[in-house]
Amino acid sequence: MVHVEDPRGRWSVSASEVIRILAAAEWTAPAIDVLAALGALPRARNRRVLVLRGARNGEVALVAGGALAVAEVDPEDVLPLPSVLAAATPQVSAIVVASDASLSLLIEPSAVTCSSDTVVGEELCPSHS
């Protein structure tokens, strides 16, 4: 699993869904800030873009506003969202519990959508599922 240490909240994606990771400056297509509703994307020198397999075999690019880490995760530490929250938050499928009991949001790339064509470095496209 790939973890992103975003100061607004750690989030993760399954490593099998990651097509490539590159510096934000090298990515000129739209990129989505999945935590946009939690505040502005933090300024980070090493901002990166994760290109993932999205819906219908398309690609979805998520901007990572924090350090990346790759780690194995025990399936028992992946807890699906409760139904009272899941319907309103389809882009988050579960939480991941780390060994220190800290939490991460597991992003479901196929549920991340963006309708505007904004470019990393100019304006980022917030997630709006």
Added chain:
Amino acid sequence: MRSFVPITIDSTWIAVDMATVREIGGPVTWIALPTASAVLPGVAAWRGRAVAVADLAAVLGAGERLTPPTGRMRTLYLQQGASTLAVPVDAVREPLTIADGDIRPPRARTESFCTGELDVEGHTTLVVDLGVILDGHRPAVASGLL
């Protein structure tokens, strides 16, 4: 007769139906969800599953709102229908059993989730129905770009 667990959020006293209380614990670690509401701002892990976190300060307009990753000093885990809620609170008092006749109609608050009032340790204490809160404050789906 009904049993309640009195709790406090800031200086507000609240009585929660004892039958809904599954566990009382210490501070909860939680994480905010991007499309959550102020009342259900995020999620926590409890007994091997994810549960919604409810912020009674947002419901009541009393005290500071929760900020991740930690909650308040104590956490009530409440069963409300099929849903379990983690409710961070400042303090939990001794459970008490009250005769139905000792529960007054609510006067301090008129919201539908306030079903009555009673006196606990000299404090007017709101009897709240968390089911009403849950039904009325499910997270809104974000519409359009934020």
